[in-house]
Amino acid sequence: MIVPLEDIKFVFNESLMQPGDILLVNTYDSQRNRMPGCKYDHAAIYLGDAFLIEADGYGVVMNHIYSYAFKEAEHGCVLRPKVFNHRMSEEVVYWARGRMAMEFGALQARKVINFRDTEERDKSNRTFCSRLVAQAYHQAGIDIVRNPDFCSPDDIFGSDVLKVVEPSLLLFTDEMTMTVMNGQKDRNKSEWSTVLPDMFMALGHLYDEDIQTMDQLFVAAVKNTDMDDKALEVLSTQKWMTHPEKQTEMQWPWFNDDEKFFAHFSTTKDVMFFLNNQFLHYDKTYLPIFRENAMNTYLGSKLRKDSKVIKALADQFKAVLDEGIRVRKRLADLYLDTFTRDTKGFLAFCEKYGHNSKFEYQEGIIDLSRTIKALIEYGPVNLGDYLKD
Numbered sequence: 001m002i003v004p005l006e007d008i009k010f011v012f013n014e015s016l017m018q019p020g021d022i023l024l025v026n027t028y029d030s031q032r033n034r035m036p037g038c039k040y041d042h043a044a045i046y047l048g049d050a051f052l053i054e055a056d057g058y059g060v061v062m063n064h065i066y067s068y069a070f071k072e073a074e075h076g077c078v079l080r081p082k083v084f085n086h087r088m089s090e091e092v093v094y095w096a097r098g099r100m101a102m103e104f105g106a107l108q109a110r111k112v113i114n115f116r117d118t119e120e121r122d123k124s125n126r127t128f129c130s131r132l133v134a135q136a137y138h139q140a141g142i143d144i145v146r147n148p149d150f151c152s153p154d155d156i157f158g159s160d161v162l163k164v165v166e167p168s169l170l171l172f173t174d175e176m177t178m179t180v181m182n183g184q185k186d187r188n189k190s191e192w193s194t195v196l197p198d199m200f201m202a203l204g205h206l207y208d209e210d211i212q213t214m215d216q217l218f219v220a221a222v223k224n225t226d227m228d229d230k231a232l233e234v235l236s237t238q239k240w241m242t243h244p245e246k247q248t249e250m251q252w253p254w255f256n257d258d259e260k261f262f263a264h265f266s267t268t269k270d271v272m273f274f275l276n277n278q279f280l281h282y283d284k285t286y287l288p289i290f291r292e293n294a295m296n297t298y299l300g301s302k303l304r305k306d307s308k309v310i311k312a313l314a315d316q317f318k319a320v321l322d323e324g325i326r327v328r329k330r331l332a333d334l335y336l337d338t339f340t341r342d343t344k345g346f347l348a349f350c351e352k353y354g355h356n357s358k359f360e361y362q363e364g365i366i367d368l369s370r371t372i373k374a375l376i377e378y379g380p381v382n383l384g385d386y387l388k389d
Contacts, residue, residue, distance in 0.1 A: 016165055039154055092140045098213060199240045202237075228308040232308055262341065
């Protein structure tokens with residue numbers, strides 16, 4: 001639901017949030033209002049860099065924290081374990097990200113009322129908002145509810161192992177208008193929301209397996225190399241395999257042309273907010289994820305040279321990384337162009353908000369520790385079982 005601008009009073013207090021924090025939301029859903037005693041109807045995990053991951057009607061997706069806005073201070077809450085460290089935080093975030101595009105389990109969510117206080121477990125390969133949160137913490141060694149497979153946002157809110165981060169919300173200001181309204185609008189766009197689920201469904205149908213994550217796709221691919229040619233035909237029809245440069249053009253048709261870029265924004269301040277936000281997103285979130293995915297799939301393709309599908313996926317992930325680097329470098333060029341086009345407006349912005357000294361692209365590093373761990377440990381959906389010689 002989009003909260004009208006005139007009704008927005010609060011947003012999440014991102015300045016106090018840490019990766020792994022739990023976000024609870026009252027989304028003003030009419031069904032929630034018919035549930036006596038229910039305070040919150042949605043839960044998500046903060047990833048850092050102003051992004052959250054959640055299971056909504058499209059499945060598991062990543063959104064901006066300012067895609068939520070609030071009418072009242074009690075309509076949003078940030079929780080954190082009383083005992084929490086950096087390692088636990090990384091485990092929670094990494095596991096949750098691995099569920100990207102997993103199908104929303106509406107049927108499973110409806111069973112919460114019957115199984116929340118039981119030992120009942122679920123192997124449906126589906127998730128919903130509070131299950132995603134509870135299971136992410138469970139695998140990191142923290143049980144925030146009695147049953148991580150069946151729980152509600154209010155069960156999480158009542159957990160005695162969590163504490164409220166105060167103040168969870170921040171007063172909304174006019175300067176947040178563009179970011180918040182765009183954030184709310186973007187979370188309701190479905191054009192790219194189903195790209196991964198569509199691919200998983202198509203290949204799952206081919207392999208006759210329930211594929212819900214990229215790991216599960218890899219496992220199915222290396223088990224069925226005899227079907228590579230058919231799988232490649234299916235892949236060739238998937239929107240996810242669109243060349244990354246084309247994806248950028250579809251998302252930002254004005255980005256690669258200087259005149260169109262600057263005409264897209266009303267003021268230099270809007271340009272600067274956009275550029276600074278994208279610097280942050282690419283450096284802290286997008287490029288680290290792109291590098292990790294590219295390296296993981298590259299290693300997979302080298303270990304399983306018999307799989308044409310793994311090679312195709314590895315090539316796509318490498319193309320995504322290359323395009324991400326290209327976009328990041330163009331952002332830096334546009335930053336300098338903004339100074340040239342409107343020096344007065346540029347300096348006025350920097351005087352009020354500060355100059356971004358890290359606007360230039362810097363090559364990042366790749367953490368191989370989890371990749372190595374995945375290759376030597378074995379589990380029900382772990383690639384290590386299938387990548388070994």
